[in-house]
Amino acid sequence: MSKLVIVGTVAFDAIETPFGKTDKILGGAATFIGLAASQFNTDAALVSVVGGDFPQSYLDMLKGKDLNIEGVEVVPDGKTFFWSGKYHHDMNSRDTLVTELNTLADFDPVVPADYRDARVVMLGNLHPNIQLGVIEQMEQKPELIVLDTMNFWMDNSWDELLNVIKKIDVITINDEEARQLTGEYSLVTAAKKIREMGPKYVVIKKGEHGALLFDESEIFYAPALPLEEVFDPTGAGDTFAGGFSGYLSQVENINFETMKQAIIYGSCLASFCVEKFGTRRMEDLSKAEVHQRLMQFKQLTQFEIEID
Amino acid sequence: MSKLVIVGTVAFDAIETPFGKTDKILGGAATFIGLAASQFNTDAALVSVVGGDFPQSYLDMLKGKDLNIEGVEVVPDGKTFFWSGKYHHDMNSRDTLVTELNTLADFDPVVPADYRDARVVMLGNLHPNIQLGVIEQMEQKPELIVLDTMNFWMDNSWDELLNVIKKIDVITINDEEARQLTGEYSLVTAAKKIREMGPKYVVIKKGEHGALLFDESEIFYAPALPLEEVFDPTGAGDTFAGGFSGYLSQVENINFETMKQAIIYGSCLASFCVEKFGTRRMEDLSKAEVHQRLMQFKQLTQFEIEID
Numbered sequence: 001m002s003k004l005v006i007v008g009t010v011a012f013d014a015i016e017t018p019f020g021k022t023d024k025i026l027g028g029a030a031t032f033i034g035l036a037a038s039q040f041n042t043d044a045a046l047v048s049v050v051g052g053d054f055p056q057s058y059l060d061m062l063k064g065k066d067l068n069i070e071g072v073e074v075v076p077d078g079k080t081f082f083w084s085g086k087y088h089h090d091m092n093s094r095d096t097l098v099t100e101l102n103t104l105a106d107f108d109p110v111v112p113a114d115y116r117d118a119r120v121v122m123l124g125n126l127h128p129n130i131q132l133g134v135i136e137q138m139e140q141k142p143e144l145i146v147l148d149t150m151n152f153w154m155d156n157s158w159d160e161l162l163n164v165i166k167k168i169d170v171i172t173i174n175d176e177e178a179r180q181l182t183g184e185y186s187l188v189t190a191a192k193k194i195r196e197m198g199p200k201y202v203v204i205k206k207g208e209h210g211a212l213l214f215d216e217s218e219i220f221y222a223p224a225l226p227l228e229e230v231f232d233p234t235g236a237g238d239t240f241a242g243g244f245s246g247y248l249s250q251v252e253n254i255n256f257e258t259m260k261q262a263i264i265y266g267s268c269l270a271s272f273c274v275e276k277f278g279t280r281r282m283e284d285l286s287k288a289e290v291h292q293r294l295m296q297f298k299q300l301t302q303f304e305i306e307i308d
Numbered sequence: 309m310s311k312l313v314i315v316g317t318v319a320f321d322a323i324e325t326p327f328g329k330t331d332k333i334l335g336g337a338a339t340f341i342g343l344a345a346s347q348f349n350t351d352a353a354l355v356s357v358v359g360g361d362f363p364q365s366y367l368d369m370l371k372g373k374d375l376n377i378e379g380v381e382v383v384p385d386g387k388t389f390f391w392s393g394k395y396h397h398d399m400n401s402r403d404t405l406v407t408e409l410n411t412l413a414d415f416d417p418v419v420p421a422d423y424r425d426a427r428v429v430m431l432g433n434l435h436p437n438i439q440l441g442v443i444e445q446m447e448q449k450p451e452l453i454v455l456d457t458m459n460f461w462m463d464n465s466w467d468e469l470l471n472v473i474k475k476i477d478v479i480t481i482n483d484e485e486a487r488q489l490t491g492e493y494s495l496v497t498a499a500k501k502i503r504e505m506g507p508k509y510v511v512i513k514k515g516e517h518g519a520l521l522f523d524e525s526e527i528f529y530a531p532a533l534p535l536e537e538v539f540d541p542t543g544a545g546d547t548f549a550g551g552f553s554g555y556l557s558q559v560e561n562i563n564f565e566t567m568k569q570a571i572i573y574g575s576c577l578a579s580f581c582v583e584k585f586g587t588r589r590m591e592d593l594s595k596a597e598v599h600q601r602l603m604q605f606k607q608l609t610q611f612e613i614e615i616d
Binding site: 089090185186187188189206209210212218219220221222223226227228229230257260261264265294298299300301302303304305 | 495496497517526530531535573606611612
């Protein structure tokens with residue numbers, strides 16, 4: 001079984017949407033990525049940090065999904081990273097209410113020895129220097145390094161971000177961030193410029209409008225499933241990244257064709273994530289449900305046209 | 309050959325985009341719809357009105373595309389409808405600078421006698437009472453009536469709009485307008501509510517994010533082609549509607565499957581429309597170019613996934 005290294009936050013989230021409000025619940029990029037990746041036939045390890053306040057039951061749940069958590073450091077007298085946010089009515093924008101870095105402030109990731117030869121590395125949204133630190137711990141160049149990032153690092157750690165972008169194969173980024181990173185409005189031109197910064201493949205996430213995959217010469221467009229109700233968008237982007245990297249870590253050949261499939265899997269899993277608060281839906285997701293929704297994605301996008 | 313009736317404006321446009329500025333050039337919903345429909349094997353007639361200031365060369369160009377223009381009334385001492393607009397930098401929004409209704413103010417459409425048994429009627433964006441007047445002139449119920457409209461009529465002629473919406477088969481509308489028409493944010497819920505108003509099929513246009521087709525139970529999503537440069541968006545929605553209705557007027561069976569194809573054709577033609585100012589690109593468009601771009605749409609969206 002291929003190995004997959006996932007680095008990112010394991011956290012507490014408190015979320016408010018027009019539909020309701022949670023206390024501190026399980027969240028974090030690595031959590032969502034890991035839960036999505038656990039849908040695939042891959043040997044995945046989380047690399048993260050939590051405080052002594054982090055419930056053992058959450059760790060047990062992740063272990064129960066066959067995720068290796070050796071690399072999740074527990075700092076007994078530290079507190080777990082905490083984020084709180086409130087979504088606006090349209091669910092496309094949100095305000096951050098609280099960010100407490102806590103143990104994340106001094107996070108020094110350690111990739112477990114058994115995973116330093118992993119085939120795929122998924123760098124969840126974090127300080128670019130931490131992402132770089134993980135790459136440097138790999139004993140051999142992974143076949144695929146995927147990086148997720150966000151505007152915060154463009155605003156605050158530009159040089160460090162460019163430095164890690166040089167060393168990766170795929171970047172996943174949203175449309176506004178792609179525009180900010182390149183100064184280009186057209187996503188086609190933006191993707192071209194991002195490719196010049198390093199990655200061979202660029203994935204641009206457009207939320208409810210789907211996602212685009214670019215390589216040197218081709219473009220693929222995966223829609224998001226049109227939903228009657230988005231209950232809580234938290235973690236949808238991470239779930240997408242987890243589906244994407246999880247699927248690719250199990251395929252025979254990693255190339256544009258399998259990346260198209262990986263994007264469909266990522267979109268499919270993200271469409272579940274938003275159905276309930278936090279990780280709830282992803283914790284209970286069955287393979288049968290995933291397969292049924294993949295059929296919906298096919299119906300949604302596939303057509304026959306005879307071109308004479 | 310099936311007959312197609314197209315009603316809408318034939319107009320002068322003056323357009324300003326970040327790329328440049330035009331004097332009065334050929335525009336109007338019926339013009340763009342007609343040019344798109346002329347790509348198909350259909351016998352299409354335009355129903356519209358112009359003033360004595362409208363150049364014969366424009367009428368000749370439309371005739372040269374095998375469009376019947378008997379129903380385009382020329383009011384010798386009247387002036388042609390004139391619209392002028394300026395696009396913002398992102399090309400997704402625009403300001404209207406001038407609207408001169410001129411002969412359009414008293415437009416009383418007359419469907420040519422030979423076309424009152426048309427198979428398909430395409431009602432371009434106009435006052436809902438004019439759209440209704442065209443439906444009432446048809447001697448037998450057309451197999452398909454498609455209606456395009458916009459927020460202006462929701463703001464100003466709500467009852468009349470609802471009245472015509474009752475009598476049609478397909479509505480094409482953009483996402484914001486669908487939300488305004490129903491008070492629903494979710495496009496899935498909005499489409500459901502619009503179907504309850506009359507049309508069996510709802511097409512929601514999302515500009516650069518593509519288009520959605522809904523019937524009672526299915527959804528289809530066609531992307532827009534990601535473009536490096538949008539030169540002038542004027543007429544893209546009408547071109548989409550023209551490709552959609554033009555294609556359907558030539559197919560053997562009009563159903564959800566052929567409507568999916570029609571949406572791809574509409575999106576494909578719209579992707580050409582925006583490449584040059586006004587109607588320029590559509591006037592010179594060859595079948596070979598269209599077929600090549602259809603192949604691009606296939607590559608953009610089609611994938612193989614084995615679902616075990």
